[in-house]
Amino acid sequence: MSKGGVLRGFQAYLEKRRIGELLLSKGLVSPGDLRTALSLQKQTGQPLGQILLEISHISKGQLAFVLWQQTALRVCATVLLFVVSLSGGFTKKARADNMGYAPAQITQVSITSEFTKMSAYPALYGMDEKRSSNLKPFTKWTEMLSRFESQLQNESSAGTIKKWERNLASYRSSSIKAMAENVNTFVNKTPYVSDAKNWKQSDYWATPIEFAARGGDCEDFAITKYVALRSLGVPEDRMRIAIVQDTQKNIPHAVLVVYTEAGAYILDNQNQNLVSAENGSRYRPIYSINRQAWWLHSAPEGTRVASAQ
Numbered sequence: 001m002s003k004g005g006v007l008r009g010f011q012a013y014l015e016k017r018r019i020g021e022l023l024l025s026k027g028l029v030s031p032g033d034l035r036t037a038l039s040l041q042k043q044t045g046q047p048l049g050q051i052l053l054e055i056s057h058i059s060k061g062q063l064a065f066v067l068w069q070q071t072a073l074r075v076c077a078t079v080l081l082f083v084v085s086l087s088g089g090f091t092k093k094a095r096a097d098n099m100g101y102a103p104a105q106i107t108q109v110s111i112t113s114e115f116t117k118m119s120a121y122p123a124l125y126g127m128d129e130k131r132s133s134n135l136k137p138f139t140k141w142t143e144m145l146s147r148f149e150s151q152l153q154n155e156s157s158a159g160t161i162k163k164w165e166r167n168l169a170s171y172r173s174s175s176i177k178a179m180a181e182n183v184n185t186f187v188n189k190t191p192y193v194s195d196a197k198n199w200k201q202s203d204y205w206a207t208p209i210e211f212a213a214r215g216g217d218c219e220d221f222a223i224t225k226y227v228a229l230r231s232l233g234v235p236e237d238r239m240r241i242a243i244v245q246d247t248q249k250n251i252p253h254a255v256l257v258v259y260t261e262a263g264a265y266i267l268d269n270q271n272q273n274l275v276s277a278e279n280g281s282r283y284r285p286i287y288s289i290n291r292q293a294w295w296l297h298s299a300p301e302g303t304r305v306a307s308a309q
Contacts, residue, residue: 028062046292115176117237122264122278124242124257124285127297134294140205141241141289144223148207160212164228172232177260181274183228184267190224191215192269219243219254221269226256226290234258240288240295242266248282257288 037051053060123129135142151157171182193215195204206220208227216224222241229239238259246253256267257277264277275281285297 115233115235115238117235118259121259123300124240124264124277124288124295124297125281125283126278126300127285128300130296130298131293132296133292135289135291138289138294140203144205144207145291148209148227151207151209157209160209164208164212168228168231171228175261176229176234176238176258177262177265177274179229179232179234180225180258180260180265180267183225183232184274185272187221187225187228188269188272190221192217192221218269222254222256222267225267229256229258236290236292240290242283242288243286244283245286246282247284252286253283255283 037048040046040051152161167186168183171179171186173179173182190211194217195201198204198206198214198216205223206214206216208224210216211220211224219241226239226241230236240257242255242257244253244255245251253270255269258265258267265274266277266281266283267274287297288295
C-alpha cells in the first residue's frame with residue numbers, strides 16, 4: 001500500500017476514535033446516552049465529556065482514561081504525519097481540528113484556558129436579564145456557526161486562517177481587557193459594508209472568513225471579535241454578542257460584550273476604545289447571545305446582579 005493509502009487509512013481510523021465513539025465502544029455509555037449528550041452539546045456548546053459527567057453516565061476516572069487514549073492516538077498521528085512529511089509524501093491540509101480559534105472545534109483536550117469561569121455577571125447597562133439555553137430560534141447565529149465549521153475544512157480558507165493566526169499571536173496576554181483592546185482595534189480596520197451591498201440581503205450574519213474577504217456590518221464585526229478572543233483563550237461565558245437599540249439613531253445595532261477582570265466592556269465597530277457596559281449609554285440592550293445561551297434584557301425594577309447560572 002502507498003504512503004498516501006496508509007495515511008488515509010490511519011486518518012480514517014483516528015476519525016472514528018473521537019471521545020463519543022471511544023466511550024461507546026468500551027460500553028461506558030449507551031447509544032441513547034450519547035445521542036442525548038450530543039444534543040445537549042449542540043445546544044450548550046459544552047465539551048461532550050463535561051456533559052456526560054454532569055448527567056452522571058461516566059466517572060471522572062473513566063473520562064480521564066478515554067481522554068488519555070484519545071491523546072495517545074493523536075500523538076501517534078502526529079508522529080506518522082511528521083515521518084511522511086520528511087519523505088515528501090504529505091501535503092498538509094487545512095483541517096477544522098487544527099484551527100485553534102474556531103469556537104465549535106475547541107474541546108477539553110485541545111485548549112486549556114487560564115481564565116476562570118465567573119459565577120455572576122454585572123447586568124448589562126443595569127438591565128434585568130432572563131437566561132435561556134434554547135438557541136433554536138436564533139437561526140442566523142446557528143447557521144453562521146455551522147457554515148463557519150464547513151469553511152474551516154475547506155483548503156481555500158487556509159491562507160486566511162494562517163494570516164489571522166499570525167496577527168492574533170501577538171495579542172495573547174494574561175489580561176482579557178488588553179486582548180479585547182487589541183482585537184477591537186485590529187478588527188475595526190476592516191471596511192464596513194452593508195448586507196444589502198455585500199449579500200443582497202437585509203440581514204446576513206457572516207462568518208469571520210467571509211468578513212475577512214468582503215468586510216461586513218455591525219454584527220459581523222462583533223462575531224469576528226468573539227471568535228478572535230475565543231481563539232486567544234477567553235472563555236465562552238465571558239463574551240456575548242449583544243443586539244441593542246441605538247437610541248440616538250433609532251436603529252438596531254450589534255456589539256460584543258466582554259466580561260474582563262476589570263469589568264464588562266463593549267467592543268463596538270463605531271468606537272476604537274472599549275466602553276464600560278455597566279453604565280448607561282446611547283444603547284438599550286434587546287438580547288445577547290453566545291454559544292451557550294441567550295439573554296433577554298428588560299427595563300429593571302432596580303439594579304441587581306444577573307447570575308449566569
